[in-house]
Amino acid sequence: MGSPEQSLITEEHRAAIGRTAGPVELHVRAEDVRRVRTILGDDDPRFGEETGIAPPYILAVIEPAMPWQLLPRILPSGILTQTEWTFKRPLRIGERIFATHRLADIRDRLGGQYGYSVIMNVMTEYRDEAGELVATSLRTSMQFDPAQRRERARE
C-alpha cells in the first residue's frame, strides 16, 4: 500500500476522542519492585523494601497495557512514540492504585521515517483508594504500515 493521499481518520474515529475506560485496579507489588531494581542495578536506599517507597519507574511495570478497545485500528502496526509521567507523590509498596484511561486525541502525519501514520494520545490517571491523584501518564502511540516503513528504510 502506498501513502494515502488524504487522511484515513473518519468522523467515526474522531467520535472516539474523549471516551474512557476503567478503572483498572493495580497493585504495587514488593516482588515487582525487587525484580525491577535488581534488573536495573538500582541500590538507591530510598527504595529499599523496608522504606515502603517504590521507585518512580515502577510505573513502567504496573502501567496497564494500552486500552486498545479505546483506540480505533486504522493501520496494521503500532509503536509507542512518547510517554509523559507526572508524580504527585511517591508510590508505596503494597498499595492499590486505580487507573482510568481517556483517549485524548487522534491526528495523522505524512512523511518521516514511517510514511503516513496515525497518532493517538491516551491519558491515564492513577488514583489511590482515597481517590487522590497519585500520578498521570500521557502515552502517544503511532500506527503505521510496515511496508511503508521498510520502503522508507531502504531509501
Next chain:
Amino acid sequence: MSTLPAKHFEDVSVGEELEPIERLPTEDLAVDFFGRDNPTNPAFRDAEIGRRQGFGGALVPGLLKLAWITQYVSRWAGAHGRVRMVRAAYRRPDVAGRPLTIVGRVVDKRLEDGIGVIDLEVATLANGQPSVHATVQVEIPPREQSG
C-alpha cells in the same frame, strides 16, 4: 546498604552535565523487566518479528529506556530529590544488543513557592546518535529546608 549523597538546590548549576552512563539492552532484559508472565510486544524478544516490522532486530521497549532515564536522574537528584515529571520522545527505535549511553544536562533551575525545581534534558545515544529525547523535572530542596 549503600548511601546516597544529599544534593541541595544551591549545589546545582544551569549547564551542568551529568556523568554519562552506559547500558546494554538485551531481549532477556526486556522480558525480565516486564516479568515473564506479562504479555508484551513480541518484537521485544524476537529479532525476526522486529525485522518483519521494519526494524533491524528485536526492539528495545521504550518503557525500559524511560525507566533507565528516570533512575539516572533520580539518583543524580540525591537523597532529598524527587522526580516530578518525565517526558520522553522515542525518536528512533533501538535494537537489542547495541549499547546505549545516557547523558543529561541541567537547563533551568528556579524556586517555586520555596521549592527548588530543576529542569533537565536527557538523551539516550546509540552509536552517538540520540534515540530518546527526554525532559525531566525534579524537586531538590534548598539547603535550609533539608537540614
